[in-house]
Amino acid sequence: xxxxxxxxxxxxxxxxxxxxxxxxxxxxxxxxxxxxxxxxxxxxxxxxxxxxxxxxxxxxxxxxxxxxxxxxxxxxxxxxxxxxxxxxxxxxxxxxxxxxxxxxxxxxxxxxxxxxxxxxxxxxxxxxxxxxxxxxxxxxxxxxxxxxxxxxxxxxxxxxxxxxxxxxxxxxxxxxxxxxxxxxxxxxxxxxxxxxxxxxxxxxxxxxxxxxxxxxxxxxxxxxxxxxxxxxxxxxxxxxxxxxxxxxxxxxxxx
Amino acid sequence: xxxxxxxxxxxxxxxxxxxxxxxxxxxxxxxxxxxxxxxxxxxxxxxxxxxxxxxxxxxxxxxxxxxxxxxxxxxxxxxxxxxxxxxxxxxxxxxxxxxxxxxxxxxxxxxxxxxxxxxxxxxxxxxxxxxxxxxxxxxxxxxxxxxxxxxxxxxxxxxxxxxxxxxxxxxxxxxxxxxxxxxxxxxxxxxxxxxxxxxxxxxxxxxxxxxxxxxxxxxxxxxxxxxxxxxxxxxxxxxxxxxxxxxxxxxxxxxxxxxxxxxxxxxxxxxxxxxxxxxxxxxxxxxxxxxxxxxxxxxxxxxxxxxxxxxxxxxxxxxxxxxxxxxxxxxxxxxxxxxxxxxxxxxxxxxxxxxxxxxxxxxxxxxxxxxxxxxxxxxxxxxxxxxxxxxxxxxxxxxxxxxxxxxxxxxxxxxxxxxxxxxxxxxxxxxxxxxxxxxxxxxxxxxxxxxxxxxxxxxxxxxxxxxxxxxxxxxxxxxxxxxxxxxxxxxxxxxxxxxxxxxxxxxxxxxxxxxxxxxxxxxxxxxxxxxxxxxxxxxxxxxxxxxxxxxxxxxxxxxxxxxxxxxxxxxxxxxxxxxxxxxxxxxxxxxxxxxxxxxxxxxxxxxxxxxxxxxxxxxxxxxxxxxxxxxxxxxxxxxx
Numbered sequence: 001x002x003x004x005x006x007x008x009x010x011x012x013x014x015x016x017x018x019x020x021x022x023x024x025x026x027x028x029x030x031x032x033x034x035x036x037x038x039x040x041x042x043x044x045x046x047x048x049x050x051x052x053x054x055x056x057x058x059x060x061x062x063x064x065x066x067x068x069x070x071x072x073x074x075x076x077x078x079x080x081x082x083x084x085x086x087x088x089x090x091x092x093x094x095x096x097x098x099x100x101x102x103x104x105x106x107x108x109x110x111x112x113x114x115x116x117x118x119x120x121x122x123x124x125x126x127x128x129x130x131x132x133x134x135x136x137x138x139x140x141x142x143x144x145x146x147x148x149x150x151x152x153x154x155x156x157x158x159x160x161x162x163x164x165x166x167x168x169x170x171x172x173x174x175x176x177x178x179x180x181x182x183x184x185x186x187x188x189x190x191x192x193x194x195x196x197x198x199x200x201x202x203x204x205x206x207x208x209x210x211x212x213x214x215x216x217x218x219x220x221x222x223x224x225x226x227x228x229x230x231x232x233x234x235x236x237x238x239x240x241x242x243x244x245x246x247x248x249x250x251x252x253x254x255x
Numbered sequence: 256x257x258x259x260x261x262x263x264x265x266x267x268x269x270x271x272x273x274x275x276x277x278x279x280x281x282x283x284x285x286x287x288x289x290x291x292x293x294x295x296x297x298x299x300x301x302x303x304x305x306x307x308x309x310x311x312x313x314x315x316x317x318x319x320x321x322x323x324x325x326x327x328x329x330x331x332x333x334x335x336x337x338x339x340x341x342x343x344x345x346x347x348x349x350x351x352x353x354x355x356x357x358x359x360x361x362x363x364x365x366x367x368x369x370x371x372x373x374x375x376x377x378x379x380x381x382x383x384x385x386x387x388x389x390x391x392x393x394x395x396x397x398x399x400x401x402x403x404x405x406x407x408x409x410x411x412x413x414x415x416x417x418x419x420x421x422x423x424x425x426x427x428x429x430x431x432x433x434x435x436x437x438x439x440x441x442x443x444x445x446x447x448x449x450x451x452x453x454x455x456x457x458x459x460x461x462x463x464x465x466x467x468x469x470x471x472x473x474x475x476x477x478x479x480x481x482x483x484x485x486x487x488x489x490x491x492x493x494x495x496x497x498x499x500x501x502x503x504x505x506x507x508x509x510x511x512x513x514x515x516x517x518x519x520x521x522x523x524x525x526x527x528x529x530x531x532x533x534x535x536x537x538x539x540x541x542x543x544x545x546x547x548x549x550x551x552x553x554x555x556x557x558x559x560x561x562x563x564x565x566x567x568x569x570x571x572x573x574x575x576x577x578x579x580x581x582x583x584x585x586x587x588x589x590x591x592x593x594x595x596x597x598x599x600x601x602x603x604x605x606x607x608x609x610x611x612x613x614x615x616x617x618x619x620x621x622x623x624x625x626x627x628x629x630x631x632x633x634x635x636x637x638x639x640x641x642x643x644x645x646x647x648x649x650x651x652x653x654x655x656x657x658x659x660x661x662x663x664x665x666x667x668x669x670x671x672x673x674x675x676x677x678x679x680x681x682x683x684x685x686x687x688x689x690x691x692x693x694x695x696x697x698x699x700x701x702x703x704x705x706x707x708x709x710x711x712x713x714x715x716x717x718x719x720x721x722x723x724x725x726x727x728x729x730x731x732x733x734x735x736x737x738x739x740x741x742x743x744x745x746x747x748x749x750x751x752x753x754x755x756x757x758x759x760x761x762x763x764x765x766x767x768x769x770x771x772x773x774x775x776x777x778x779x780x781x782x783x784x785x786x787x788x789x790x791x792x793x794x795x796x797x798x799x800x801x802x803x804x805x806x807x808x809x810x811x812x813x814x815x816x817x818x819x820x821x822x823x824x825x826x827x828x829x830x831x832x833x834x835x836x837x838x839x840x841x842x843x844x845x846x847x848x849x850x851x852x853x854x855x856x857x858x859x860x861x862x863x864x865x866x867x868x869x870x871x872x873x874x875x876x877x878x879x880x881x882x883x884x885x886x887x888x889x890x891x892x893x894x895x
Contacts, residue, residue, distance in 0.1 A: 141379075
């Protein structure tokens, strides 16, 4: 059953990309445990506006845990305490009356803060642009049932494809690596028969673009813990294997 | 000023129209394509697929999206699936049957020619998506699996667990990013379109505001493509994402583009019931759940028993009872209205008595929990996260919520609006779903428009302008549009009222839901026509937008969007009031059969209503496009 709780929030406020930021404390009283975490922030913002203060900037869109727009560090944990749950799907029943909650943006050099809790994640698009696709022009595809894909293969590819691109893996990683994000896309495509033609080129390009923008992976495994879609780091291991092969094969293919 | 609207539907038999038209349209040769600039606004299924395909063809494409990445567009949240007339299941499906089901599902208020083309290209979409690596569900033999969906008696829906929209969008997004890397597509994220720029009666560009810096930027092109989604957020509470809005389409409407059938809104039957005042949105549970879940309420009013303690004899499986042929798989509008009826009767369930049960105990006994978990696991998990209840042991509670809007900018057969050079794709146009959309058809239409229709039809328009450079952004029309945006920003910031934008949005939503929701009547609609503008006046006097225009300012972004939703809400009421019949998602209480079913008036209303902007404060003018049915006989929809 729902009840009301009172919370103390410590929120990162930063007026702009170049400005200096600081923590500001807000009391959030009378919050229903049925509210989502973002609805709690909506309520706080309504009260701030009433008092003539600019609301806290945070991003969200679908609020169903699928678009990947939202993402906050909540008490030092990416997306907060509930495992396999994006910030928008976290509900206040995960908190208790009197709790003190520290709310920060994703912290990573490659994700510069834009304002308050909003960050710039364009570096992830750059990784996809470097090879996160199968090159098939519109209209050129054969019948979809021409190539059977074993169910297990399709299911595993799906497990990787479930990534929502939120950046929690980067925020959770001590090195700020985007290895889980990259590996999920690499393996989604590398596992499927359709993805074989570009397998080695894709792997090398995407891993190296990741390294260009982000830190390197040293197998801490924090990303898997933070991932709202429970994507396993097995995909990182497979990508590392593919990367070594790719370095050899791509050289050989190049003559 | 406009005569009766000409949709420019090609002559010939239904089956040959598109093939013949593709041959008769003018082409732009490959070397000339790179001399044309095309702006695509929006990066969802329709926008991303169009931009990627145009880029592949060699056009110079610019994609504008207000998201931080194209992958965030709301297509991503579609759960259930995508229809295609593949007939892989050997159960009697065909292009004609998909066409027929869609026309009938839309309650005979869509164009035959458009819908047939949609069914025709549906098969290519599945091929395209599969080749891109979209991980559709598969059978053990490795071939693609299908499920059935509301409004159909065949299994033609392809799906990727409960995340079909996500996977299809990621496919289109990957194709788009490939073109970005290839240099054919220029991507502008966090850029919100706020003005359509016209010159000599044609669309020649747009003006955007950079959401981070506030910079106002002009973009010029030979053609502008809007793929900016629907307007469900006029209800405030809907299954739409928080940022979804009508602004791009509305700003085009204010420049002369006709807005068609705004009263056709879809209420989705399977959403999680609202729980409190602070609720920021409603969450949809995929309609595919109706394949295995049975919908029921107690026979008795205010039955306070735990669902497990209510024996079968005391339960009313009202859809199975009233519609034995389709049962729980009746179309969305029928399912929604019936849920409203039983809740209004006082037979609703849950703490607020505002829901009906969707029960999987029978399916789990039949197939085993593992099978149900494999099919719907992520949906069940989502339900539990939101409600705190476990649907494996307690029946889900569901209630209808606004989900999709069939109305939108009027387009002809080539998907061009009445404004030359302005094309409209996906949910933003009004074209293919008539008065009601069938499940798993939104993804189909978005991708059909973007991958397989626009890339052909845009050439037919552009070929007239070979050799003409796009109008320069230094032209006065661009400076004027930029000034209009700057003035608008200053206006919001200088009001200095007392209530937030969200406050007014929520109030607007209540009015629209009460008067232009699942059931409408004359009295309510007249109230809406007087109360919405009154609330809007207060909004314009009393809204409080803090901060400045040269930073990331979310209140400022929302202020303009909500103002446009106010104007749209008023138009919805006018459209609903004028349409003196019930059809699909538009249910007028005055027009129903004795059994409470929607009653159309084919003699007087077999037409599209397309509204023309006449300036602020003056009601729009209603134009008609007559709908001709040459292949399908109009009948009372029956799912019994």
